Amino acid sequence: MHWNYLSLAVPFFIGLMLLEYFISRRLGKNYYQLHSSVANISVGIAERLSDVLIAGAFYFVYDYIQKHYGLFTIKPGIALWILLLLFTDFIWYWYHRLAHEINILWIVHIVHHQSEDYNYTVSARITVFQALVRTAFWSVLPLIGFPAQMITAMLLIHGMYPFFVHTRLIGKLGILEYIFVTPSHHRVHHASNEKYLDKNYGDVLIIWDKLFGTFQKEEEEPTYGLTKPLKTYSxxxxxxxxxxxxxxxxxxxxxxxxxxxxxxxxxxxxxxxxxxxxxxxFNIKQAAHDIDQPLNKYVIMQVIGLLASLFIFIALEKYFSAGFKIGFTLLVLLTLINCGAIMEQKRWIFLVESLRLSVLLILFFCFPQYLYFKLFVLLTITTIFVLYYRLAEKRYLQVVYRNR
Missing domain, CATH: 1.10.930 (Syk Kinase; Chain A, domain 2)
Known part of the structure; x- marks a missing residue:
């Protein structure tokens, strides 16, 4: 059996999030808000899922550019790996800076800065749109002559590093503060304090900020999120x-x-x-805050189910057909949309739940075994659902919102 070991990233990073949560609780720090964390992880789930579907295309782009337009033929070596790291981090600095300074690029990056918490879950707030735009910037690397194998390996390492700086548990790190991006540096970047705005764009190395005049050390306590907070979990x-x-x-x-x-x-x-x-x-209203405990548990169980499904999907994605992958992606997106809607107590959540059930049934039929039995099951469920839709909707909303 072929197992995609990149799937292990899911339990690894979730484990670190849980560790940070329990340590912060033990220290008496309230660094985690449930609904904010769910919103953060939801964005990350969508990005990881999309990455599985399109990562191969990125490799093809880098490989094609290097083979047809590469200025040099570069072979792996210690010095060239170091040079690739410097180029990668330098390009990231300018992508990141421009993403804050140009409206059309801020569209794909703003999601990363919406959370008013600052913890490991915030690192998950990367969208597929940002991944696509970054690819255009990374395309400079194969144009120089770096092979696709080196680039993808470096981007994997380069992409993991930022996770560890999204924390309030780690203070300043002495001499490392002069060279690397540290949690202290990145807290400044995520702050909405006036003196902290548009500072510390570096990803791994802080030297670019010091070189181009965008460095700011952490002094006063940061206030996190957008200057105009987004009060919704949608x-x-x-x-x-x-x-x-x-x-x-x-x-x-x-x-x-x-x-x-x-x-x-x-x-x-x-x-x-x-x-x-x-x-x-679009009739967007302030998010509700007085949500019952059973409703929170319902959302948590959905997120846990999504994370478990994502782990299995990434691990065994080689064995799934294109149709199944599309259906699974739709199912996940509907679930993420529904989680946000439940936290905001929207009345249309039953419609999304109905769509989820429909997609789940379609996925059920992606496997050819016992086809006639499955057709019978599908016909029966569809008939019952059509006949009793309104009653089911009423009962569902009563259970979820406890007669609100």
């Missing part, structure tokens, strides 16, 4: 709210030149009232 809204705000801003301009200035302008220059206009357009 999986979809977290991903697309700024794109909608930017679209409204572009739409309000008359000339192409003005529209282009908005697209390439700085996020802080955007009209702050656009958030309210976008929220009104």
């Amino acid at each position: 999986f979809l809204w977290q991903h697309f709210h700024f794109a909608i705000e930017l679209w409204l801003a572009v739409k309000s301009k008359s000339s192409i030149k003005e529209k282009w200035k908005v697209i390439t302008g700085r996020p802080e220059k955007l009209d702050t009232s656009l958030r309210e206009k976008a929220e009104a357009l």
